[in-house]
Amino acid sequence: MNPSLSPLDWLVIGVYLVFLVLFALWLARRQRDRSDYYVGGRQIGAWPVAISVMATQCSTNSILGAPAFVAFAAGGGLVWLQYELAVPLAMVVLILAVMPLFRQLNLVSVYAYLEGRFDLRTRLLLSALFQFVRAFATAVTVFSIAIVIDLILGIGFFWSVVLLGVFTVVYDVLGGIRGVIYSDVIQMLILVAVLVLLLFLLAAEYGGISGLLDAVEPARRQALDFSHHGLGDGETFAFWPMLFGGLFLYLAYYGCDQSQVQRLLSTRDIDTTNRALLINGILRFPLVALYCLVGIGIAVYASQHAGFVPSLPLHEGEPQYNLAVPRYMIDTLPPGLVGLGLVALFAAAMSSLDSVLNSLSATTMEDFVLRFARTPPGAARELLISRLITVAWGVLTLVMSFYVGDIAPTVLEAINKIGSLANGPILAVFALGILTTRASGRGACIGLVLGIGGNAGLWLYAPGVSWLWWNVIGFGVSFAFGLLFSESTSKAPEALPQPHPLKVLAQASNLNWRWRSIVLLLWFVALFGLLALA
Template sequence: MMYAVALILTHAVGLSLTATILIIGVVTLAYCYLGGMKAVVYGDAIQMGLLLVGLVICLVVGLDRLGGWHAFTANVDPARLVAVDYSGFGLGDDNGFGFWPMLIGGLFLYCAYYGADQSQAQRLLSARDSTTVRRTLLANGLIRFPITACYCLMGLVLGTLAQQGSGPVAEAIAGEPDLLVPMFIRNGLPAGLTGLLIVAIFSAAMSSVSSAINSLSAASVEDFIVGGRDVSDGAYMRASHAATLFWGIVCLGLAFVTGHLAATLIEAINKIGSVFFGPLLATFVSAILWPRIDARGANAGLVAGVAVNVALWLFVPALFWFWWNVTGALACWAIAGLTSRAGPRAHAPRTAATLDWHWPSVTLLAAWFVAIVAFASALPLMLRG
């Protein structure tokens, strides 16, 4: 994420990639080191506000440059309006972003992201009570689509604007789509708005990086340094500071060696995540619901799931990467079950947890899902009339 945003900002402000990575990394590391989890949560809330302001500015200015809404709908590429493709299964040469790989693979991906990823789970564990956690997840499920739809609409507007003109912005869409927004910010906005949008992009980077650093630090301290022992607050704080500094430096170092992994940055980020999210979800589900899978089996399954996905990445390019979330989970469960069954059992089986389904929320989210699919399917007709 640090590399991705640094690449964008390099073209928006003219700084070198090295300087941009260092600025993002050092500033984020500083407030993570000093502020901890509270700084991450409050910082994320402020940064989200900045991003939404930037989204509205780009959308409004882009529509104005195009000549208004009617000019946009008259000139937008019809192929770009197809949001749901029921024909693609992510196999062979068909469109990987089809309905079924996105639905099934996305289910595994987001269950892992919101249920087992430390960067998200630590926010939920910081909530006041379980009711707050439920309301937070419900609000996220309801609000996420409108915000994402606005981002996509902004991309359609700016892409249409680029196709109608010439110069750097028009060249960006033909070469590197990731540069479309930063080049529009640099060349298409007044100076004051350009500065505000650059701050918004920096905020996006710091929001993601701060979550990563803080979650890595928390997990490292709890699992490897404290390890269940009773330590003083002072010792715990020193360990947390040391872990935060260490992981901040690691993230900075990795940002310098990250290259292009996909056609666009959003694909690259999710492609990397899809290698790990399936096995991660399977491990947590095993710990909660399948008592007969022991720690040895869970570790073996986790490694096997990631290995299977890496092998698919390297040797089976015909399989769309969204399916890795499923293959990794299935491989993890299979190996974890076999390993646990084959070896001697060190402890008595655990008791499976009881799931507390909040059916009003489940029903509301299911209805919202149907509405989203219906809206997305009808989108070409609505925009083209």
Template sequence: MLYLLFYQSPYYHYYTMMLSTTDWAIVILYLIGMILLSVYLSRGQKNQKDYYLGGNSTGAFPVAISIMATQCSTNSILGAPAFVAFSLGGGLLWLQYELAVPFAMIFLMIFLLPLFKRLNIISVYAYLEKRFGKETRTVLSVFFQFFRAFSAGITVYGICIVIEYCTGISFFWSVAVLGIVTVIYDSIGGMKAVIYSDVIQMVILYAAILFAIYISLDIIGGYDAAINAFDSKRLQAIDFSHTGFDGKDFAFWPMLIGGFFLYVAYYGTDQTQVQRQLSTKDAKGTNMSLFLNGMLRFPLVLTYCFLGICIGAYVVTNPDFFNDLPLKANEEPNYNLAVPIFVMQKFPIGFIGLFMVGLFSAAMSSLDSIINSLSATTMQDIVKGYFANSLNTKKEFYLSKVFTVFWGLAISAFAFFVGGISDSIIVSINKISSLANGPILGVFVMGILIKRINNVGAILGLLMGFVTNMLLWFFVPNISWLWWNVTGCVSAIVFGYFGSLINPKPIQEKVKGLVHEGKLTEAFNLSGYWGKYYLALAAYGIIMLIFLGAF
């Protein structure tokens, strides 16, 4: 077994010597601690609401930090610095994506999350059954499950190439170990363990990022030296010169508008996020978690993007560093490994272990929330939707854990097929997600804003929105994938509307409370309780734009 775990990796002879016994001890103790935490937090679980929503007893702040922790996953820690420092067309342009976040939070606080919270649902797709019918709920849920599982495979891929390179454990066994540990942890703890472990992970990981910045600046000679050494073209944070229709992906308009659609879809229709937001006590707590995420996310992203500047500047003064990066299948350096290799070379013993703990916990915290949400949608939307009469509370609780195991294995399998999608992990996961985000969002927008849409139109809109994006990917490559979030949504609405007219299947009569029937002014009430929060988010978005424009 030791031979299988270690000696099959091409990196064994060098890198296992760099991960000291102290570092291994820190990693192992942390993983054991997380499992014990999940056991402690699992006390009192009696039903699916306890398992999937933490008994609706979680505060807004832990939920907001948990959401941020998912964003600050291995995809971000590996991909964002690589994009800023090395990727073709990269640099601080990635920060333009963040300009859309505050405005997306406003939309969600007005239209989606209070509605979902009021309906007292576990799966966000339960809304679609109430609004359209069981068929729409089933199709959307299956659609989500496949794409979220595939994108989660990218997360597993990201951390496992690091585990392989830094420890000598082969990629196969890295995937196996990470998957098994995460499934055990997730099946025990449920949503409450997911949230509170995310809070711990966020503290550890952010500390590791700051320490990596400190070490790199100390080597380079300080902030001014880093900025002077870094490629000045990559310091540009705003690009008004391109539109995203000319082969240039990372321009202002596609990142602002496409980003708005992406974030509304991600935070408002993706079960992995909505499930946590619904775990609060009431709608006020849910909205507050969105507000806090909108305010705190930008400093986090700015920090790990600045780490990319530091790594890029270090490479300029130490060009031999490129020789330490392994080659991908296309014979180009694997830039996603730049940060962990820098840490392995420059961090002292013990701190390397803490950084590895950060990467492990980031991957596990992202993965366990995804597995938990996939289990929830499978159980709520498929099993209970079609086999409810044969299940009791005990069987439902048992099956919830069975589906957790199933999705953990499926995601691990996907990890072997995602390595070549892009030279940056963070681009890979956003590209895959953008295929589906727009069409899914389009169905929800039709549901909450257009009373005329029926079940046939909703399903047709979803399928045609996805087909539209696939056609753009294969036949119109000059259109940025960032626009797919818009084209998918708009196409879904257009086809859904006309599909409802061509196939006039009766619209459900009981839509009261499920559609915003011409009361947008009332919803966007600046004089009400949430008005000051809307204004604060909008002002924050403008301040962010001014700040980035100064680069």
């Protein structure tokens, strides 16, 4: 056990974990079938869904990694905020062209759309790709977070995995998507409260936020970088790749990734879904700015406390900067609040894992089990099978986390690159279905493979190209070759009969999409102006 933690800290952590399980048990009373389990009976409001989506993306890697990037990374600083400019723009596209269609089709698995529009092969390929990438990434995430938990709590790697994984799996299995969403809301409130507290303490010591910004080196205050383009100059975090690459990445993540779309499909109607997208598009930037400002504070604190960086644990002889935030909490917070701060780190980790496990279960159930079942099981049996599949995925990812140790350091550095290999091509497959009538399943699958292959080639042979551009390049290659190979087939496929997404949206939401889109575009302009003045 870590002697830095008091019995009160351990009590806070224990009470939190037990509460999550009891809360999930209470939510489980309302579950009757797989619709309740996977999409909450489509009765969940906009605010819980929006906060849950933000919580999933605000992972432990973000809470620890982003402040470390801002404070210590070479070339780091507030340039990370450029990435967030793409979020409002992505929300506008999703409101106008994607979610109206998905909601009208009453999907549980987003990949079911691909079977109706193309064929079964396309559906299974995309679903299997999602499951493989997400399961592997989740195992690596569990590994990395367990190392952090072990270093903080001193309970050993095995028990760190058990502590994180078992409690997450239990409340996920019991609570279903409602457990995921409402626990994420609670976890987000705790996380934001702790981050605000840390920023307040750091700012109070150095004369407010303006004092922190004045004390940090000027290069780390710069939020916009127009001097590089990322197309061969070796600069990954320039403005243009972060804006356009981020736009395509967020469109793929929010619009084509089951772990995100599933919660947006859990709302009451299309108007509620779009309201959730609006809330997320506005509130995500302040959240990211909050933990980036904590990073600025940590940079100033480290520069004025010579013993801080040497106190960080070492990895291959180098300080583990990702542990700077928990190190600061343990050094400065009183007993009880240290426990609450560590609960915030648990919350960030669990909010990322729970949604992935539920979405892995949903795609397995919808795209494989039910799709190939000879006779559909009854509602009670569907619910039981759904829970058992969640348990299976939970056990699999936890077991895998013990075997990724040799490759995890490399993968952790490249985890965003791995996502960017496939994000653009996956988005292109959905775009071929929604925007064209000539594309076929065969062409879409070929385009997907070529797009991923092209990005892999850039990774291997063009390291100077920012991996953020892969999202754009992969989309373009997959879309173009998807059309090319579709048109070269002997028989043109018939498109899935569907009204235009804008017509569906206008009818369903009384034209609310107009003012929401305008608000998001104005928010983008305001954020750009704010960063330009930073």
